[in-house]
Amino acid sequence: MSSAPLLETQNLGRKFGQLQVLSDFDLRVEAGEVLGIIGPNGAGKSTLLSVIGGSVGASTGRILLDNEDITRTSASWRARHGIATSYQIPRPFLEMTVLENLLVASTFAANARGKKAEDLAIGAMKSVGLEGYANNPASSLRLLDRKRLEVARALAANPRILLLDEIAGGLTESEVPELVDLIRHVSASGVTVIWIEHVVHALTAVATRLICLTYGRILAEGEPQAVLNSPEVRSVYLGLDPDGENEAESFVKNRPSEVQKEPNTHA
Numbered sequence: 001m002s003s004a005p006l007l008e009t010q011n012l013g014r015k016f017g018q019l020q021v022l023s024d025f026d027l028r029v030e031a032g033e034v035l036g037i038i039g040p041n042g043a044g045k046s047t048l049l050s051v052i053g054g055s056v057g058a059s060t061g062r063i064l065l066d067n068e069d070i071t072r073t074s075a076s077w078r079a080r081h082g083i084a085t086s087y088q089i090p091r092p093f094l095e096m097t098v099l100e101n102l103l104v105a106s107t108f109a110a111n112a113r114g115k116k117a118e119d120l121a122i123g124a125m126k127s128v129g130l131e132g133y134a135n136n137p138a139s140s141l142r143l144l145d146r147k148r149l150e151v152a153r154a155l156a157a158n159p160r161i162l163l164l165d166e167i168a169g170g171l172t173e174s175e176v177p178e179l180v181d182l183i184r185h186v187s188a189s190g191v192t193v194i195w196i197e198h199v200v201h202a203l204t205a206v207a208t209r210l211i212c213l214t215y216g217r218i219l220a221e222g223e224p225q226a227v228l229n230s231p232e233v234r235s236v237y238l239g240l241d242p243d244g245e246n247e248a249e250s251f252v253k254n255r256p257s258e259v260q261k262e263p264n265t266h267a
């Protein structure tokens, strides 16, 4: 008897006008995986995550959670049923404290009340190591701690699957390993992770499997180092000589992380 994966997409597609952003996308994610996703800008990575999270609808195909078809459910339904997202630019309520931000998340995303909402908020705060800042306003946090808060905000809904979209963006090279440790800890606590990231060495440090997307399709998939060394990925994504050997790792290590330009304010 073969058991169903935790998350599955079948023939998933998304069009924006005439633009086919995601095509025939078949994905199986097993419980406990840390799946890394890389690919050039415009490849459809964020769209894939948004379609899985439910903030963008699928044009074709199906999404199954534990073998149940969730394709037509709303983002808020999915948040209450185990799928949470963290974004590159954290947008906490700046004037509220760390704990208040997490109470908002557990109350609205997990639909919890009272003691249950408090327990979820406090659990999320501890799991990202922000308990020392519980009563500090979010505006006082440095960027790495705002990223921690952003991950905690997602964890406050008690998810089974955490979707991360380029959360390492803007961090310094010395901060990236701290974020990697955090994601490793989240994974060890039993949450399945799908992580899109430009800072490739962050992914290879923790991912159990890597997918490279281009034009809304899978270009390469498998063991992270093998994917990075594959000729297709070397030429399409890393811009390297497809036949050269062993520079892919140093290239991605030396790639500067992007500078965060957008303001950290709530829209």
Ligand SMILES: Nc1ncnc2c1ncn2[C@@H]1O[C@H](COP(=O)(O)OP(=O)(O)O)[C@@H](O)[C@H]1O
Binding pocket: 016, 019, 021, 039, 040, 041, 042, 043, 044, 045, 046, 047, 048
């Ligand atoms: N809401 C939208 N409306 C129209 N086009 C969109 C929308 N979202 C994304 N796109 C387009 O879809 C393509 C893939 O975008 P995206 O998923 O953000 O790629 P990535 O995250 O890999 O950089 C891009 O060409 C982008 O302009």
Ligand SMILES: [Mg+2]
Binding pocket: 045, 046, 047
């Ligand atoms: Mg994106």
